[in-house]
Amino acid sequence: MPHAxxxxxxxxMPSTVQIERHDARTAPLDVRLAGAHLRAxxxxxxxxxxxxxxxxxxxEDLRHVTPGExxxxxxxxxxxxxxxxWATLGYSTEQNLHIAFADVLVHPDHTRRGVxxxxxxxxxxxxxxxxxRTITVxxxxxxxxxxxxxxxxxxEPALPMISNELRLDALDAALLARWTARPDSEPYRLHHFTRxxxxxxERTAQVMMVMNTAPKGDLDMDxxxxxxxxxxxxxxxxxxxxxxxxxMAVEHLxxxxxxxxxxxxWSPQRAPLVYQGATAVRPDHRGxxxxxxxxxxxxxxxRAHCPGAARVRTGNADVNAAMLGINHALGFAPFMTRTExxxxxxxxxxxxxxxxxxxxxxxxxxxxxxxR
Numbered sequence: 472m473p474h475a476x477x478x479x480x481x482x483x484m485p486s487t488v489q490i491e492r493h494d495a496r497t498a499p500l501d502v503r504l505a506g507a508h509l510r511a512x513x514x515x516x517x518x519x520x521x522x523x524x525x526x527x528x529x530x531e532d533l534r535h536v537t538p539g540e541x542x543x544x545x546x547x548x549x550x551x552x553x554x555x556x557w558a559t560l561g562y563s564t565e566q567n568l569h570i571a572f573a574d575v576l577v578h579p580d581h582t583r584r585g586v587x588x589x590x591x592x593x594x595x596x597x598x599x600x601x602x603x604r605t606i607t608v609x610x611x612x613x614x615x616x617x618x619x620x621x622x623x624x625x626x627e628p629a630l631p632m633i634s635n636e637l638r639l640d641a642l643d644a645a646l647l648a649r650w651t652a653r654p655d656s657e658p659y660r661l662h663h664f665t666r667x668x669x670x671x672x673e674r675t676a677q678v679m680m681v682m683n684t685a686p687k688g689d690l691d692m693d694x695x696x697x698x699x700x701x702x703x704x705x706x707x708x709x710x711x712x713x714x715x716x717x718x719m720a721v722e723h724l725x726x727x728x729x730x731x732x733x734x735x736x737w738s739p740q741r742a743p744l745v746y747q748g749a750t751a752v753r754p755d756h757r758g759x760x761x762x763x764x765x766x767x768x769x770x771x772x773x774r775a776h777c778p779g780a781a782r783v784r785t786g787n788a789d790v791n792a793a794m795l796g797i798n799h800a801l802g803f804a805p806f807m808t809r810t811e812x813x814x815x816x817x818x819x820x821x822x823x824x825x826x827x828x829x830x831x832x833x834x835x836x837x838x839x840x841x842x843r
């Protein structure tokens with residue numbers, strides 16, 4: 472998800488800010504590693520209790536771009552050529568052509584020097600060049616400067632969210648047993664996948680699109696179409712980062728449809744922390760305990776097959792009462808708040824110019840897309 476950190480008040484630009492732009496597919500390893508180390512440094516400040524990020528794995532993951540999407544990388548260097556800030560801009564080339572997703576961060580030792588504003592200006596220039604009128608970014612309460620930065624630029628909070636966390640040693644085994652007990656005669660079967668079999672690939676794409684029914688708040692976003700090619704690309708990206716994706720899906724036996732699914736992401740190198748991904752149930756199959764069955768079964772699987780896992784972290788829109796109810800019953804407790812911000816590209820650009828955000832020097836830009 473997009474993320475913003477930065478300075479909220481203008482205190483003068485540094486003597487030199489160099490902004491490099493690269494296509495994610497072709498960016499040199501040293502650029503990707505520089506960005507990954509910056510991300511790791513910012514993450515360590517926001518989440519000191521978490522296992523540290525692994526820059527080498529993150530750098531490898533950066534070059535994996537989903538088919539039908541483009542990702543641009545922006546590296547800010549100071550006058551000595553040292554990396555001080557990082558940004559990404561991602562967007563689909565096939566759907567939701569009006570919107571782009573940004574991520575802007577500044578090294579914790581270089582905030583309040585205009586680096587964030589210089590990066591934001593470069594990102595907005597690129598978004599406008601791609602014909603995007605709307606840009607989104609997310610912030611979290613673990614880094615309050617990010618929210619102040621978004622407000623200072625004139626972005627609007629579009630979707631408030633909450634992240635909850637569960638300690639696996641506090642799980643209620645009896646509750647899990649009740650939620651996973653199913654009648655023998657019911658028309659459902661539970662599957663577990665790490666890599667989706669070909670026979671289930673199209674059906675998995677179909678059930679993943681149920682996430683279009685999740686709350687969008689005020690986000691100016693159309694429904695997304697998921698394809699088998701996208702799923703394969705996501706699987707390759709997860710593997711490149713040294714992670715495992717565990718997906719459980721419920722098949723409706725009379726029709727063969729997959730009608731519900733949940734997924735988690737876990738890295739043996741960062742074993743204590745498990746990230747809960749999407750959970751969705753088709754509207755015509757809700758009210759039958761499928762969400763509880765999936766979530767409880769997945770937690771049992773994590774405890775049995777993810778050695779060293781201690782905490783599961785998830786995020787939901789504030790208004791998603793059904794999923795929040797399941798999570799709270801399992802023992803998830805509030806960890807932080809998050810906000811999806813949205814802004815008009817032209818209006819944000821004008822606001823940045825008013826703040827004096829034009830970088831004093833910009834290196835010649837790399838091609839936005841690989842040569843075809």
